[in-house]
Amino acid sequence: MDLTFCEPQRTPSSRSNAWYETGVVGLGRMGRIVVDRVVEGGHDVVAFDVDETAVADASDAGATPADSLSELVEQLGAQKRIWLMVPAGDAVDAALTELEPHLDSEDIVIDGGNSHFEASLRRERETDAAYLDCGTSGGPAGAEHGFSLMIGGPEWAYETCSPVFDAVATGPDGHGRMGPAGSGHYVKMVHNGVEYALMQAYGEGFDLLANGRYDLDLEQVARTWNNGAVIRSWLLELCEEAFREEGSNLGTVADYVAGGSTGTWTVEEALTQEVPVPLIYAALAERFGSRSDRFSRRLANRLRYGFGRHEVARTE
Known part of the structure; x- marks a missing residue:
């Protein structure tokens, strides 16, 4: 397709100020933020999700709707830039399998899910298009501030998509090419x-x-620490939010912390590389041992809501 210049609403990267059309597959919390920020950044978006309501909402926000993956591909034209924001695992493989007949070496696929890096290496080998594995951090707060994007894959593909990454991330400093395929995840x-x-x-x-x-x-402790103390951070801001909304005793927040897959992968890789990670291992063990009433796990439960709006397990 023609890359026609259009003045973006956000300050473009110094590398390029070209206008791009991007396909976004998966319009959940994170995928919808990608759509909104790309549109606000002055780029066109074609959006698809199996949920027709999500597609309609994205259309209302300025995206071009697609009823299927094949229709999304058709609307993207000759040079296809497709951002997958579907759950890690089988959903990524299913989307790539359906897209594969429509892609060639000039096209680019961005996998923005929490895939295991070894799965990303396999997908890069099996996909004709340039494959960018894109680790994404920031949670729903990224809607306002932008994400942190950790990207692996071919340098030319990363540079091509940099204007769009500028829009989705906090800006040019909010994303980077970590290295070859797999390094982002x-x-x-x-x-x-x-x-x-x-x-x-x-x-x-x-x-x-x-x-x-x-x-x-x-x-009050969290607020005081977060104003000038060495240990100030966004997570500490979320501690303050948790105590403000739940009380100092965390109210009915249950002693149960969900998740664990990425922490398990980290510990497994550390064992493979013979790198000691005792703190990460202990934190993972605490998650798996969340069967007795522990204040620390109750706070971690509530913090996951703060940064990712994950459901808070409660005792009542």
Whole structure:
């Protein structure tokens, strides 16, 4: 298709200010944010999801709707840039299988899900199109601020899509090419392992404060720490939010922490590479052991809602 210049609404990357048309497959929480930010960035989007209501909503937001993957491909023209935001696993393979007859070496597929890096390596080998594995961090807050994008794959494909990455990320500094295929999801895997350990550290600290010798307002503690203290962070802001909304005793938040796959992958890779990761391992073990009432796990449960709007398991 013709790459016609169009002034984007956000400041474009210094690498390029070209206008692009991008297909987005999967319009859940994260996929819809991708659509909105790409449209707001001055680029055209063709959107598809098995949920017709999600497609209609994306159309209302400025995307061109597609009733099927084949229709999405037809509307993209000769040079296809397709961003998959479907659940990791079989859904990615199913989408790639359906897309494969329509793609060639000049096309680009971006896998924005939480895929295992070895699955990304396999998909890169099996896909005729250039395959970019794109680790995505930021959760629903990315709708306002943009995501952090960790991308692996061919450099030419990354550079081609950089204007769109600028729009979806926090800007040019919010994304980077980590290396060849698999490296984007590899970096995201380790990111999640670090996230586990940070959540565990905050949880244990507040566990001691909650059960220590003083009757403390934990919202106030979190707010004070988050203003100039060495350990200030977004996760600590989410601790403050949790205590403000649930109370210092976390109310009915259950001692149960979901998730664990990416942390498991991180620990498995660390064992393979013989790199010690005791904090990440301990945090993973705490998740798997969340059967007795532990304050630290209850806080981690609530923090997952804060950054990803994951459902909060409750005791009542």
